[in-house]
Amino acid sequence: MKIVTWNINGVRARIGNLLHWLQEANPDIVCLQEIKTVDEGFPRLEVEALGYHVETHGQKGFNGVAILSKLRFDEVNRGLPGDASDEHARFIEGVFSTDRGALRVVSLYLPNGNPADDPVKFPYKLAWMERLHRWAQERLTLEEPLVLAGDYNVIPEPLDARFPENWVNDALFQPVTRQAFRRLKNLGFTEAVRATTEAGGVYTFWDYQAGAWQKDNGIRIDHLLLSPEAADRLSSTAIDKHVRAWEKPSDHVPVAVELSLAAA
């Protein structure tokens, strides 16, 4: 079972890349972020034609997440609980049947939070992380395979940036941001790429600006957190870096895990 997360930065602008990549990578479940469209604007027919079920949590103009799956959805939940006034579309959960029972997969787009001294944006990021922490704590009691995949907008450690000194004033690398991510992990999750890759120099995002891609000035901010029951089945991870060199690329690339699970 191949599960992939990809911040696609506008699914309508990226539909050609998405279809090409789906055929090349042949994933079972895809978590997309920043689809930047309402549900009705998602290019659903083209994706369904490749054999995928599509569930979205869209929003006009920005944010928006989706899950594409070859497996039928048994259940779909939209929105992160804990703040009824939060209208950002950043969270969708799908439940699937496998040979090991239920599999839960979340596509999440954690708030960016910049600028880090903003009185609204940064506290919103930290509050969202606290809500995610509470939600994850509750889900872990189910003792099921669970994959929390998405754009976390968190650089976990200095080795996750080519030039960490450039990020010390950024919301993605604040000590309190990194601590919140660590606390989430410490509930019992395995961060899949870090668990399978000791080395630094592994990135998932390169800014469009200032030739960041050409200089390999990247950061690793797209992560998959695995519950113990999912981590038990982890066989490999991969980052589809070559997609960043395509025409009209997203600034993020797909990040994949292979789990020893089969559709039921």
Next chain:
DNA sequence: ATGGTTGGTAGCCAA
């Protein structure tokens, strides 16, 4: 220190 680019939208905002 600043500026650099892209998507969505029709202003600039978000990143």
